Amino acid sequence: MIYRLIVLIIKELIQFFRDKGLLLFVLYLFTGDLYIAARGIDLTLKNAKFYVIDEDMSYLSRELISKFQKPTFEFMGYLSGLKTAERYMFEDKCVGIITIPKDFEKKILSKSDNYVGIIVNGTESSSSYLFAGYAANIISKFSLEKSFHINVKKLPIVNLQQKVLYNQNMDSHIFMTITELFSVITLLILILPASAIIKEKENGNIEMMLVSPVKISEFMIAKVIAMNVIIVLGVIISTILIIKGLLKIPFQGSFILFTLLTTLYVFTSSGISMFIASVANNMLQVSQITIMLLLPILYLSGSWAPVESMPYIFQKLTYLSPLKYYLEGSFSIILKGLDFTYVYKYFLGTFLLGVPVFVFGAYFLKRKI
Amino acid sequence: MNIKKISTIYKKEIKELKRDKISRIMVFMMPIMIMFVFGYGMALDVEKIPFVILDEDNSYLSRELTYSFIQNSRYYKFIGTVKSQNEGIELIDKGESRMLLVIPSNFEKRLKSNLPVDIQIFEDGIFPYRASVSISYSTIIANNFNLNLITKHSQNSVITDIRTRYWFNEDMRQKNVTASGVLLIALFIGPAIVSSLLVVKEKEYGSIYNIYTSSIRKTEFILGKQLFVMSIFIINYFILYLMTIFLFDVPFKGSFLLFTFSSILYLLVSTSLGILISTFVKTQVTAVVGSAIICIIPAILYSGYITPVSSMANEAYFIAHIFPNYYYFNLIKMCYLKGLSLSEYIKNMTILAIFYIILISLSIFRFRKYE
Numbered sequence: 001m002i003y004r005l006i007v008l009i010i011k012e013l014i015q016f017f018r019d020k021g022l023l024l025f026v027l028y029l030f031t032g033d034l035y036i037a038a039r040g041i042d043l044t045l046k047n048a049k050f051y052v053i054d055e056d057m058s059y060l061s062r063e064l065i066s067k068f069q070k071p072t073f074e075f076m077g078y079l080s081g082l083k084t085a086e087r088y089m090f091e092d093k094c095v096g097i098i099t100i101p102k103d104f105e106k107k108i109l110s111k112s113d114n115y116v117g118i119i120v121n122g123t124e125s126s127s128s129y130l131f132a133g134y135a136a137n138i139i140s141k142f143s144l145e146k147s148f149h150i151n152v153k154k155l156p157i158v159n160l161q162q163k164v165l166y167n168q169n170m171d172s173h174i175f176m177t178i179t180e181l182f183s184v185i186t187l188l189i190l191i192l193p194a195s196a197i198i199k200e201k202e203n204g205n206i207e208m209m210l211v212s213p214v215k216i217s218e219f220m221i222a223k224v225i226a227m228n229v230i231i232v233l234g235v236i237i238s239t240i241l242i243i244k245g246l247l248k249i250p251f252q253g254s255f256i257l258f259t260l261l262t263t264l265y266v267f268t269s270s271g272i273s274m275f276i277a278s279v280a281n282n283m284l285q286v287s288q289i290t291i292m293l294l295l296p297i298l299y300l301s302g303s304w305a306p307v308e309s310m311p312y313i314f315q316k317l318t319y320l321s322p323l324k325y326y327l328e329g330s331f332s333i334i335l336k337g338l339d340f341t342y343v344y345k346y347f348l349g350t351f352l353l354g355v356p357v358f359v360f361g362a363y364f365l366k367r368k369i
Numbered sequence: 370m371n372i373k374k375i376s377t378i379y380k381k382e383i384k385e386l387k388r389d390k391i392s393r394i395m396v397f398m399m400p401i402m403i404m405f406v407f408g409y410g411m412a413l414d415v416e417k418i419p420f421v422i423l424d425e426d427n428s429y430l431s432r433e434l435t436y437s438f439i440q441n442s443r444y445y446k447f448i449g450t451v452k453s454q455n456e457g458i459e460l461i462d463k464g465e466s467r468m469l470l471v472i473p474s475n476f477e478k479r480l481k482s483n484l485p486v487d488i489q490i491f492e493d494g495i496f497p498y499r500a501s502v503s504i505s506y507s508t509i510i511a512n513n514f515n516l517n518l519i520t521k522h523s524q525n526s527v528i529t530d531i532r533t534r535y536w537f538n539e540d541m542r543q544k545n546v547t548a549s550g551v552l553l554i555a556l557f558i559g560p561a562i563v564s565s566l567l568v569v570k571e572k573e574y575g576s577i578y579n580i581y582t583s584s585i586r587k588t589e590f591i592l593g594k595q596l597f598v599m600s601i602f603i604i605n606y607f608i609l610y611l612m613t614i615f616l617f618d619v620p621f622k623g624s625f626l627l628f629t630f631s632s633i634l635y636l637l638v639s640t641s642l643g644i645l646i647s648t649f650v651k652t653q654v655t656a657v658v659g660s661a662i663i664c665i666i667p668a669i670l671y672s673g674y675i676t677p678v679s680s681m682a683n684e685a686y687f688i689a690h691i692f693p694n695y696y697y698f699n700l701i702k703m704c705y706l707k708g709l710s711l712s713e714y715i716k717n718m719t720i721l722a723i724f725y726i727i728l729i730s731l732s733i734f735r736f737r738k739y740e
Binding site: 022039042043046092113115116121122124130135136160162165167187191195281282287289292304305 | 399411416
């Protein structure tokens with residue numbers, strides 16, 4: 001029986017490698033896709049383009065603008081008035097505009113009340129808020145410094161020193177690459193086994209199996225195992241080639257531990273795929289159900305928005321996303337470098353949620369066919 | 370071109386959908402689901418960050434500072450105090466806390482003797498966006514604390530008043546952008562997947578041979594299929610539009626008619642892309658995986674939905690411009706938030722139309738009526 005299973009698994013693998021188009025897409029997902037995700041996006045404020053309307057044009061006003069430096073900000077030039085500013089904002093040419101009123105220098109030096117305006121493009125969701133916050137901070141530091149004629153460092157005030165753990169430079173691409181890898185794994189684990197099974201259904205091969213000595217459950221298990229092997233192999237390849245090799249993301253913890261957690265996650269989550277296969281009758285249905293399940297799993301894992309900022313009900317629902325345990329566990333291993341004594345709870349979470357999912361998926365599938 | 374032949378293909382697909390109970394529900398459920406998850410989920414406001422305090426000074430002033438952190442319950446959630454730095458960092462390791470605030474033992478003494486003092490925050494850097502927002506909150510709290518100290522100190526203190534205004538989104542409701550932006554994602558991924566499946570399905574079943582031997586021309590075949598997907602997703606467009614207005618309270622400043630035109634054009638682009646993909650692949654699973662890959666990345670990452678296109682680095686800036694999503698997102702922002710500018714509207718519409726012409730001609734060119 002074991003022998004038969006192995007033969008079936010090998011048959012599935014050969015079949016998978018024969019479909020050149022699919023093979024190409026899967027390879028791309030584990031390599032090029034991660035690279036593009038890493039390059040494309042940075043949720044922290046980077047190169048935020050801004051213009052200045054400076055009605056003062058004094059030494060101090062120019063000095064203030066010089067404090068807005070790269071890589072956070074990018075100064076694009078001076079504008080003559082609000083009219084052009086409005087057009088530039090409309091065309092999304094900048095994230096914000098700083099306005100400095102007349103007599104700015106005079107008022108600072110004579111210690112009378114003054115103001116600086118920040119106009120933010122409210123349609124750039126994540127950057128708008130950060131732009132306003134960072135700019136306000138620079139301006140208030142500057143005005144403190146100038147109105148007391150001394151270095152701020154010597155005033156009796158509190159200086160905030162920050163230290164960012166696990167990722168000193170707050171490189172977004174580390175986070176983006178790894179979460180993209182998790183999304184890729186989850187997409188494939190939902191769709192590959194299900195589509196392999198549906199294909200047999202659609203082609204009518206299931207009827208053929210009924211008259212052969214191979215049990216249908218063996219046949220299904222072989223498919224699921226074969227797809228799991230492909231995904232785990234893909235993860236190993238992309239971790240070595242892309243994450244460690246090309247993007248040079250520091251891998252603090254044990255690679256074996258990460259592979260183990262990945263295998264556990266992949267195997268247990270394939271239960272969801274079996275469930276999809278039991279419900280669906282054709283590929284159109286598989287694709288729709290996959291996306292319907294994929295999005296909540298991704299969202300509830302906390303890979304888009306931090307769990308603690310979600311609405312209360314969603315926070316509780318996050319415990320139902322198997323990806324949550326895998327994601328937190330993997331981050332602890334990869335970036336924090338924690339060992340098994342710390343991450344065992346993520347293994348336990350993946351296991352406890354995954355096993356019922358797997359059993360139910362297998363049960364439904366067996367009953368349906 | 371024969372309208373009758375196109376409508377035959379169209380009717381055939383409608384009949385098939387009527388027979389397929391699950392798909393019939395799913396094609397309408399999927400965009401609604403995307404709207405729910407992204408509309409509620411893409412909360413980019415970082416709030417309620419759990420943090421702990423290590424106060425080595427435990428003086429009047431240090432308590433005043435820690436109190437201003439604890440009081441800020443919208444952004445921070447105070448979990449407790451710790452006795453040592455290691456204990457605090459271990460809590461971050463375990464994922465129970467995201468920040469540790471350390472106040473040194475000479476805090477009050479230094480301030481009272483007119484010297485500056487350093488306080489330190491340790492941030493969990495796993496999620497860099499959360500860390501950077503948290504740092505900016507802390508900076509604001511520390512700045513306010515400093516302002517209070519100084520105003521107590523000197524008589525003629527100056528405060529530079531910072532007047533911040535948010536244009537196009539006066540209350541800075543991120544939902545206005547994230548919810549209306551869902552149209553960008555839902556009207557791209559869904560249509561592309563469904564239309565890519567429609568053609569490949571016939572290839573995989575072998576029923577495509579009926580098409581090969583029939584008198585129907587390939588243009589008629591492709592347009593019939595496209596028309597079918599379009600009619601499903603135009604209904605979806607109306608549902609999603611109503612959801613943004615009534616469920617998410619997004620203001621709408623443009624013209625509904627013009628916005629509907631631009632959405633139909635966008636749907637033409639995404640369905641043509643799906644058909645083009647289907648001419649390259651042989652199996653349905655490849656079509657689904659392929660169109661998901663090709664659509665998700667540009668729609669979410671390179672459209673300006675999450676980060677502004679203007680601040681992307683060269684390479685990414687270029688990529689953003691060669692996908693249609695960026696232009697449709699411009700139209701969305703214009704119609705919902707910014708108000709209509711006719712010249713900008715025409716510019717973005719023309720670019721979308723060019724995308725459509727290129728994609729549909731490529732698919733007609735690529736589609737072979739023989740093998």
